[in-house]
Amino acid sequence: MFEYIKGELADLTPTSAIIENNGIGYFIHISLNTYSQLSGHKTVQLYLHQVVREDAHMLYGFIDTREREIFRHLISVSGVGVNTARVMLSSLSPSEIQTAILSNNAKTLQGVKGIGAKSAQRIIIELKDKLGKESEILEISLPQDNTNKEEALSALVMLGFAKNAAYKVVDKIYTANPTSSVEDLIKLALKQL
Known part of the structure; x- marks a missing residue:
C-alpha cells in the first residue's frame, strides 16, 4: 500500500526509526544495514513494506x-x-x-x-x-558501478553466457590486469569461456 516515506528523522535506534511527516510520527522497523546508512541524516527517505496482522499494523523500512x-x-x-x-x-x-x-x-x-x-x-x-x-x-x-569489469560481464551475459561462469572468468582477468579496457576483458573472456 505504501511505497516510501520521506521526512524528518525524529528518533533512530538500531532496530527502529521514527520519521515525522506532516506532523505525524511513523514508527518504522529497520535493519542494522539501514540504521548504519541513516545515522547522521536529518531528512531521510525509506522504502516501506507494510505488514497487517489481526493485532497490529507495522511498517518495515529499507534504505533502498x-x-x-x-x-x-x-x-x-x-x-x-x-x-x-x-x-x-x-x-x-x-x-x-x-x-x-x-x-x-x-x-x-x-x-x-x-x-x-x-x-x-x-x-x-x-x-x-x-x-x-x-x-x-x-x-x-543496470551495470552497478559502470566499471569496465561490470560492463564486460553485462556484455557476456547478453551474449548468452552463464552469469556465474562469466563472472569468474572476468574477475580472474580483471584481477590480473586491472587497467584492461572493456573490449580487452571481453576478448580475453571469450577465449576462456
Missing part, C-alpha cells in the same frame, strides 16, 4: 528498493517471518544474502541467529531460481 526486495523474497519462504528476515538483513548485506543463496552457501545463512540447517536449505531451494533470474536481469540492464 534492493534491500526491500530481498526482505520480500525472504518472507515468502515458509518458516521465515518478518523478524527473522530483518535479523538476516541486520547480519548480512542484501548482496551477501543473494550471493549465499546463489552459491548454495548454507553455512553463511546458518551464521544468522535463528537460522538452522533446514531453514538455510529451504531458503536456498525456494529463492535460488528467483534471485538468479533477477540478478541476470539487473546485470544486463
Whole structure:
C-alpha cells in the first residue's frame, strides 16, 4: 500500500526509526544495514513494506528498493517471518544474502541467529531460481558501478553466457590486469569461456 516515506528523522535506534511527516510520527522497523546508512541524516527517505496482522499494523523500512526486495523474497519462504528476515538483513548485506543463496552457501545463512540447517536449505531451494533470474536481469540492464569489469560481464551475459561462469572468468582477468579496457576483458573472456 505504501511505497516510501520521506521526512524528518525524529528518533533512530538500531532496530527502529521514527520519521515525522506532516506532523505525524511513523514508527518504522529497520535493519542494522539501514540504521548504519541513516545515522547522521536529518531528512531521510525509506522504502516501506507494510505488514497487517489481526493485532497490529507495522511498517518495515529499507534504505533502498534492493534491500526491500530481498526482505520480500525472504518472507515468502515458509518458516521465515518478518523478524527473522530483518535479523538476516541486520547480519548480512542484501548482496551477501543473494550471493549465499546463489552459491548454495548454507553455512553463511546458518551464521544468522535463528537460522538452522533446514531453514538455510529451504531458503536456498525456494529463492535460488528467483534471485538468479533477477540478478541476470539487473546485470544486463543496470551495470552497478559502470566499471569496465561490470560492463564486460553485462556484455557476456547478453551474449548468452552463464552469469556465474562469466563472472569468474572476468574477475580472474580483471584481477590480473586491472587497467584492461572493456573490449580487452571481453576478448580475453571469450577465449576462456
